[in-house]
Amino acid sequence: MDTSELNDQKIRRKEELQHLEKIGINPFPYNFNKTHSAKEILDNFQDEQPEKFQNVCVAGRIMTFRRMGKATFCDIQDESGRIQIYFRKNELEDTYELLKYLDIGDIIGVEGFVFRTKMGEITVHAKKYEILCKSLTPIPVPKIEVDESGNKIIHDQFSDKELRYRRRYVDLIVNPDIKYVFRTRAKIISYIRNYFDARGWLEVETPILQPIYGGATARPFITHHNALDIDLYLRIADELYLKRLIVGGFEGVYEISKNFRNEGMDRMHNPEFTALEIYVAYKDYFWVMEMVEDLLNSLVVNLFGSETITYNDKQISFRKPFERKKMFDLFKEYLNENVIDKTESELVSIAKKHELEIPNNLSKAKILDEIFSEIVQPNLIQPTFVTDYPIEMSPLAKKHRSEKGLVERFELFVNGFEIANAFSELNDPRDQRERFEEQARLRAKGDEEAMIIDEDFLYALEVGMPPTGGLGIGIDRLVMLLTNQKSIRDVILFPQMRPESPQ
RNA sequence: GACCCUGUAGCUCAGGGGUAGAGCACCUGACUUUUAAUCAGGGGGUCGCAGGUUCGAUUCCUGCCAGGGUCACCA
Numbered sequence: 030m031d032t033s034e035l036n037d038q039k040i041r042r043k044e045e046l047q048h049l050e051k052i053g054i055n056p057f058p059y060n061f062n063k064t065h066s067a068k069e070i071l072d073n074f075q076d077e078q079p080e081k082f083q084n085v086c087v088a089g090r091i092m093t094f095r096r097m098g099k100a101t102f103c104d105i106q107d108e109s110g111r112i113q114i115y116f117r118k119n120e121l122e123d124t125y126e127l128l129k130y131l132d133i134g135d136i137i138g139v140e141g142f143v144f145r146t147k148m149g150e151i152t153v154h155a156k157k158y159e160i161l162c163k164s165l166t167p168i169p170v171p172k173i174e175v176d177e178s179g180n181k182i183i184h185d186q187f188s189d190k191e192l193r194y195r196r197r198y199v200d201l202i203v204n205p206d207i208k209y210v211f212r213t214r215a216k217i218i219s220y221i222r223n224y225f226d227a228r229g230w231l232e233v234e235t236p237i238l239q240p241i242y243g244g245a246t247a248r249p250f251i252t253h254h255n256a257l258d259i260d261l262y263l264r265i266a267d268e269l270y271l272k273r274l275i276v277g278g279f280e281g282v283y284e285i286s287k288n289f290r291n292e293g294m295d296r297m298h299n300p301e302f303t304a305l306e307i308y309v310a311y312k313d314y315f316w317v318m319e320m321v322e323d324l325l326n327s328l329v330v331n332l333f334g335s336e337t338i339t340y341n342d343k344q345i346s347f348r349k350p351f352e353r354k355k356m357f358d359l360f361k362e363y364l365n366e367n368v369i370d371k372t373e374s375e376l377v378s379i380a381k382k383h384e385l386e387i388p389n390n391l392s393k394a395k396i397l398d399e400i401f402s403e404i405v406q407p408n409l410i411q412p413t414f415v416t417d418y419p420i421e422m423s424p425l426a427k428k429h430r431s432e433k434g435l436v437e438r439f440e441l442f443v444n445g446f447e448i449a450n451a452f453s454e455l456n457d458p459r460d461q462r463e464r465f466e467e468q469a470r471l472r473a474k475g476d477e478e479a480m481i482i483d484e485d486f487l488y489a490l491e492v493g494m495p496p497t498g499g500l501g502i503g504i505d506r507l508v509m510l511l512t513n514q515k516s517i518r519d520v521i522l523f524p525q526m527r528p529e530s531p532q
Numbered sequence: 533g534a535c536c537c538u539g540u541a542g543c544u545c546a547g548g549g550g551u552a553g554a555g556c557a558c559c560u561g562a563c564u565u566u567u568a569a570u571c572a573g574g575g576g577g578u579c580g581c582a583g584g585u586u587c588g589a590u591u592c593c594u595g596c597c598a599g600g601g602u603c604a605c606c607a
Contacts, residue, residue, distance in 0.1 A: 037542095037558075037559085037575070037576055038542060038557085038558055038559095038576085039542090041558075041559075093567075093568095095566050095567060095569050095570095096563090096566095096569095097562095097563055097564070097565090097566060097569075097570090098562070098563040098564070099563075099564040100563090100564035100565070100566080101564090101566090102565080102566050102567065102569085104567080113566085113567075115564095115565070115566085117564060117565095118564070119564075132558090133557075133558095144565095146565045146566075146567090147565050147566090148565070148566070148567070150565090150566090150567070152565085152566095166542085167542050167543090167557070167558080168542085168543090168557095169542070169543040169544085169556090169557075170543085170556085170557075171543085171544095171556090172555095172556060172557090172568055173568070187543065187544085188543090188544070189543085189544085189599085189600095190599075190600065191598075191599045191600075192543095192599095194599095203543095245607080246606085247606065247607080248605090248606090288607090290606070290607075292605060292606045292607085293533085293604075293605055293606065295601095295602095295603095295606090296601095297606085297607070298605095298606065298607065302607075304607085446607095447607065450607085478605085478606080501607095503607060505607090506607075517607095526598095526599090
């Protein structure tokens, strides 16, 4: 680091560090034998049995200091929470003087016994302590002041969103409550994995670097392989590879996949995001509906002990069965129109009646999609399966067994979010080729997101894929929903940011 | 990509054409059960960056950079 950037606080900390080294103390030692977390002590200490905690070793980051001459209190924070430490000069002798070389942010290890102070706080009375890491740059430490009328005044709150995302490590220290979101995220993923594994479905890994991207309509990131001298695409979805594995004879495969889409960023979108896809042989979309219903119901019960969650003051119930509605019935319900036989221009004028401007030259599928997501989707708060989509919107889904022009597809909406997308998978290679060709025509007309023909995938379908039910779940949005977060950036540890420009 | 808002101390913010303010954090001293510790002193800023207007710009204007929000595209 350029020393001209050092402010007075950094300079002082560096001097403290050098002093510690000069007197033979390693400010960056190798290990510490921690015996208890803060939470274990706070939860289990009993005043009538203090002997159980006669000798504990705790470690954590110093978050507050209250120095009172010959006695000092500080709070240290470990992963489980905070605990107060008490130091006395007459017991620590020389090392007491060294406390003045410690700062908020330093990590220390303390050996001592647990007691309760006059004010009632469970505290570790230090017999000895050692520095485990000297912190050379100050962190903001919020202090909550309560005034006479009981209002909370928070000083030093670390609330700047840019800094919180860029320096997530500081955010985690200073706003430890957010750890809950990431713990819950891990629990959700591990629950889903266990659920699938228990049913014998195989977790697989498929290529992130793909010569032909597919499985979704989106613009890709492009990269280059030097040795082969070819462009490769970061995957936008793993669907076509998972289906190849069903062709290969695995009867249930799933992948928890980082996907990459070169599109806008906002509250609901990050350029890289996590999707779950699963394909099970011999099943159709009705079976998938019941599976995802059971998966989400049992997940929510497992996490919260209840079928009901709260998102943004709304109660959302995951009680089975979820509502099931055909897409065209929803159009009827919200537009009072039967849109199934309408032309493009008729649809545009219907949209206008509902104060929705549709850009020119959109295909019928895109217009319907637009109307649906603007007018219908925001109303789907309780878990709702929307079924039976127009064929043009779903080039990888199998034609509906009885409804002309539709496919066997559903999406699950909760709180207006699209959580899951599923099909009876298209396995007729002739039909699949026609759908790809239609996509190619759209692409030629300028639709940059239309799919590319994947000849190898068609070859695989010619080899033969059994009837298959497939499902995709947007993990980030599911986590948002289940942790009551309003931005995708709040459920991704390191969300994408514009790089900081060197000023 | 378009529009709106924002950028001042380590953090959160106020201010305003004439030597830059608060709370917390930091430093010195006092204090052996404090917890917003308290008390007495003190230091710390290229006011996002670059131009322009002006006797003088952190303040006004323009451009750029960064962030947030809304819209567009999308999941």
